[in-house]
Amino acid sequence: MSDTPDLATGNLEAPTTEAPPESAAQPSPTARQRREVHDAWVAGTEEPAWVREATDEGAQELLPEADDPAASSQRGIVVADDYVVEDDVDEEERQIINMGPQHPSTHGVLRLHLELEGEKIHRVKPIIGYLHTGMEKTAETLTYLQGGTNVTRMDYLSPFHNELVYSLAVEQLLGIDVPPRAEAIRILMTELNRIASHLVWIATQGMDVGAISMMLYGWRERELCLDFFEKVTGLRMNHNYVRPGGVAADLPDGWEDDVEVILTRIPAALAEYEEILNANPIFLDRTQGVGVITPEECRAFGVTGANARASGVDWDLRKAFPYSGIDRYDFDVPLGTHGDVYDRWLVRLEEIRQSLRIVSQVLATMPAGDYRTDDRKVTPPPRKRIDESMEALIHHFKLFTEGFKVPEGEVYQAVESPRGELGVYLVSNGGARPWRLHMRTPSFAHVQALPVMMTDSLVADIVATLASVDPVLGDVDR
Amino acid sequence: MAGRSEPPGFLLTTLDKGVNWARTRSMWGAVFGLACCAIEMMATGASHNDLGRFGMEVFRASPRQADLMIVAGRVSQKMAPVLRQVYDQMSEPKWVISMGACASTGGMFNNYALVQGVDQVVPVDMYVPGCPPGPQSLMHGILTLHDKIMAGDIDR
Amino acid sequence: MTDAPQTESPAADEQTAAADPPVDVALDGLAAAVPGARFERLAAPTGHAQDVLVVDRDGYPDLVAAVHEAGYDVFVDLCAVDYLSRDPRFEVVVVLLDHDAGRRVRIRTGVPGGDPSIASITRVFPGANFYEREAFDLFGIDFEGHPDLTRILLPDDWEGHPLRKDYPVGSVPVQFKEAHKVT
Numbered sequence: 040m041s042d043t044p045d046l047a048t049g050n051l052e053a054p055t056t057e058a059p060p061e062s063a064a065q066p067s068p069t070a071r072q073r074r075e076v077h078d079a080w081v082a083g084t085e086e087p088a089w090v091r092e093a094t095d096e097g098a099q100e101l102l103p104e105a106d107d108p109a110a111s112s113q114r115g116i117v118v119a120d121d122y123v124v125e126d127d128v129d130e131e132e133r134q135i136i137n138m139g140p141q142h143p144s145t146h147g148v149l150r151l152h153l154e155l156e157g158e159k160i161h162r163v164k165p166i167i168g169y170l171h172t173g174m175e176k177t178a179e180t181l182t183y184l185q186g187g188t189n190v191t192r193m194d195y196l197s198p199f200h201n202e203l204v205y206s207l208a209v210e211q212l213l214g215i216d217v218p219p220r221a222e223a224i225r226i227l228m229t230e231l232n233r234i235a236s237h238l239v240w241i242a243t244q245g246m247d248v249g250a251i252s253m254m255l256y257g258w259r260e261r262e263l264c265l266d267f268f269e270k271v272t273g274l275r276m277n278h279n280y281v282r283p284g285g286v287a288a289d290l291p292d293g294w295e296d297d298v299e300v301i302l303t304r305i306p307a308a309l310a311e312y313e314e315i316l317n318a319n320p321i322f323l324d325r326t327q328g329v330g331v332i333t334p335e336e337c338r339a340f341g342v343t344g345a346n347a348r349a350s351g352v353d354w355d356l357r358k359a360f361p362y363s364g365i366d367r368y369d370f371d372v373p374l375g376t377h378g379d380v381y382d383r384w385l386v387r388l389e390e391i392r393q394s395l396r397i398v399s400q401v402l403a404t405m406p407a408g409d410y411r412t413d414d415r416k417v418t419p420p421p422r423k424r425i426d427e428s429m430e431a432l433i434h435h436f437k438l439f440t441e442g443f444k445v446p447e448g449e450v451y452q453a454v455e456s457p458r459g460e461l462g463v464y465l466v467s468n469g470g471a472r473p474w475r476l477h478m479r480t481p482s483f484a485h486v487q488a489l490p491v492m493m494t495d496s497l498v499a500d501i502v503a504t505l506a507s508v509d510p511v512l513g514d515v516d517r
Numbered sequence: 518m519a520g521r522s523e524p525p526g527f528l529l530t531t532l533d534k535g536v537n538w539a540r541t542r543s544m545w546g547a548v549f550g551l552a553c554c555a556i557e558m559m560a561t562g563a564s565h566n567d568l569g570r571f572g573m574e575v576f577r578a579s580p581r582q583a584d585l586m587i588v589a590g591r592v593s594q595k596m597a598p599v600l601r602q603v604y605d606q607m608s609e610p611k612w613v614i615s616m617g618a619c620a621s622t623g624g625m626f627n628n629y630a631l632v633q634g635v636d637q638v639v640p641v642d643m644y645v646p647g648c649p650p651g652p653q654s655l656m657h658g659i660l661t662l663h664d665k666i667m668a669g670d671i672d673r
Numbered sequence: 674m675t676d677a678p679q680t681e682s683p684a685a686d687e688q689t690a691a692a693d694p695p696v697d698v699a700l701d702g703l704a705a706a707v708p709g710a711r712f713e714r715l716a717a718p719t720g721h722a723q724d725v726l727v728v729d730r731d732g733y734p735d736l737v738a739a740v741h742e743a744g745y746d747v748f749v750d751l752c753a754v755d756y757l758s759r760d761p762r763f764e765v766v767v768v769l770l771d772h773d774a775g776r777r778v779r780i781r782t783g784v785p786g787g788d789p790s791i792a793s794i795t796r797v798f799p800g801a802n803f804y805e806r807e808a809f810d811l812f813g814i815d816f817e818g819h820p821d822l823t824r825i826l827l828p829d830d831w832e833g834h835p836l837r838k839d840y841p842v843g844s845v846p847v848q849f850k851e852a853h854k855v856t
Contacts, residue, residue, distance in 0.1 A: 140596065141549065141603050142578070148551060148596060168826035169596045170552055173630030173843075175811075176835055180842055188625060195553035207720065214718035239556070242563075258563030265560075276553055276649055338772065341748045341800040352772065359775045360721050451750075451768055451779055452720060464766060466754055479750035479768070487803040513552050516593075516826060595828045629835045629843030630827075 147512030163490040170516040178476035182442025194514035199232040200456040202281035208452040209283040221285035222364040235264035236457035247506040285411025326380035330492040330504030341484035344459025350378030356455040380507040442471040482514035541663040547583035551590030554617040554649040561652040580606040591619035734792040745769040751804035757838040762786030790815040811836035
């Protein structure tokens with residue numbers, strides 16, 4: 040490769056006419072064979088001849104199930120032995136049903152391949168990628184300051200968390216601290232965002248098990264948070280408010296009153312939700328014992344956040360690896376015991392209360408001071424200086440066109456998003472744009488764990504289980 | 518949208534108006550949420566903004582029962598054939614609103630993964646700008662589409 | 674079912690914000706036991722210090738299994754990086770967690786560009802399944818022993834691996850069609 044891009048000069052423009060190396064682009068024969076089997080399964084056509092010869096079972100079975108590690112891990116054999124597998128079911132009884140990608144209850148464009156035995160689910164295969172946006176590629180073309188606009192659109196129900204984790208990673212490579220007020224504002228916004236996100240979850244979970252009124256109630260309360268976000272950031276969603284070095288703007292005058300309103304009205308609403316559903320026999324029947332996942336399976340499949348805590352996994356990144364000064368505030372981590380849909384419901388309700396606790400403490404102790412660092416490397420000069428000084432004007436211009444350079448290095452930073460561990464792996468080569476930005480998104484792992492929860496349950500429970508893990512497809516596919 | 522060659526008479530004009538009025542007052546949407554815009558679309562349909570005021574609070578899961586497809590969010594290369602299939606299944610008359618920057622132009626994601634504008638896949642009647650467009654923007658887009666239908670012919 | 678979820682304060686009181694967990698001696702020993710592996714701790718000025726294990730391709734499955742044995746039983750992340758002009762060209766990065774001790778470790782393994790293949794760790798961590806498929810899809814790295822190594826994010830008939838540095842960002846010119854003026 041003669042005209043290789045030069046890392047030292049930051050010339051990232053790769054030769055586009057040249058095809059990728061032949062040896063690298065082609066998967067090995069084994070990978071290709073596996074793919075043929077997969078394609079045949081998806082398309083429902085006959086499998087390649089070599090499979091028939093190998094298994095000697097005719098055209099019915101594709102991957103021989105006993106030898107298929109994917110099948111055994113889906114059924115939980117690898118990590119826990121809590122499923123009953125009936126071997127005497129007639130093969131003829133099995134049917135394959137496709138659910139999604141356009142389906143009202145898949146929370147976006149998730150597609151599930153269901154293999155059924157009557158009403159019972161034998162195998163599940165989640166098929167994702169219908170919202171693949173190429174954000175990790177786009178991130179490599181944006182400066183660090185522009186990167187916030189990109190990452191905020193990943194998990195569109197918790198934009199502040201995306202921006203926060205990205206900013207924390209950049210700050211860690213730069214080695215800059217943010218002022219206390221900026222940290223407090225970040226905590227305020229992310230915890231309010233957690234409330235808003237859980238409210239959407241309550242709305243959709245309620246609707247998916249038949250309580251349509253929850254849909255209306257959840258959105259009603261969420262608008263309270265969104266109105267506050269709009270007042271602070273100018274946008275209802277996709278804010279690009281948390282930026283490397285601090286936040287984009289100070290809180291508006293009178294923000295305390297708005298937060299007070301949220302703090303009074305949401306607990307009342309929560310009491311209302313509990314009154315409607317917590318002892319509702321229909322709701323209990325549809326959620327208790329449904330979609331169970333064990334703590335061991337949570338660990339093995341990377342399930343984090345409220346889903347893992349509902350199974351009793353005592354793990355919250357806000358406690359274990361505190362960020363942005365969250366350890367200054369008192370809050371508890373709610374835990375469930377059964378790991379079913381109902382426990383997830385209880386845990387998320389309690390998490391809203393704990394987030395309200397944090398918000399009220401931030402409200403009481405909001406420090407004065409600057410809302411962004413005074414490090415001129417990442418912060419533009421004040422507006423006043425730009426009018427007076429040519430250098431300040433040039434500095435401002437260069438900061439927003441070229442961007443700032445970040446020292447060479449790599450970092451993994453994670454925060455507790457409403458869905459779980461939201462991590463970013465950021466690699467810098469010393470230039471003004473990330474060399475690689477990888478987001479470790481919680482929903483991706485949760486969708487992967489769906490077969491564990493769904494296998495050997497009833498078709499009717501799919502929707503309740505799917506809603507309860509709270510997948511956001513923008514988070515899954517990026 | 519072929520126009521008539523001759524001006525219609527009084528009776529037909531009135532009939533046109535009546536039919537168009539009926540179409541605009543109960544325009545059922547197909548559920549086609551994709552990304553961020555879908556959240557705002559749901560917010561528009563929910564209690565606070567109440568799309569029911571315009572006779573379209575029902576979003577139909579079956580494309581057969583839907584008149585309007587709101588493409589809410591970015592359309593990936595993988596999703597484009599699905600989108601076209603849903604559109605083809607809708608019965609005439611049908612309309613398409615392209616909601617948000619990503620659906621209209623690809624938005625800020627000018628890369629390998631996205632269809633740069635859903636109008637490359639289905640014909641679009643109305644573009645709603647914003648990223649994402651707020652409920653007011655979407656409602657404005659819907660009402661403008663109503664105006665467009667009222668001004669048009671019934672044999673679109 | 675209990676009436677309400679139990680609320681507990683986990684062991685976070687022991688860990689104050691600024692204090693990092695002590696250097697993990699076990700990881701150092703593991704690195705010594707596996708040939709070609711080394712351990713380093715990256716100090717982080719504003720965050721938590723990061724434990725990193727660097728290993729070559731041959732020692733990778735052994736090291737992952739050993740680290741799993743050492744208590745890091747939570748699978749968090751697996752991703753690939755394309756360094757293009759560096760040798761080896763690719764790097765596979767695995768992030769693991771230990772819930773009980775509150776530790777995190779990162780394992781980095783170089784993968785040559787001429788032969789982009791590496792052992793799959795799905796038998797140790799079933800959760801690596803989707804992540805390895807993603808790395809295969811976007812980087813073309815072949816994970817040997819993976820049960821179902823197929824494209825996951827892109828359509829099945831896609832050509833190339835878009836997150837490689839020699840793959841263009843790609844763009845389609847935007848044009849407005851069927852845009853009619855409202856009368």
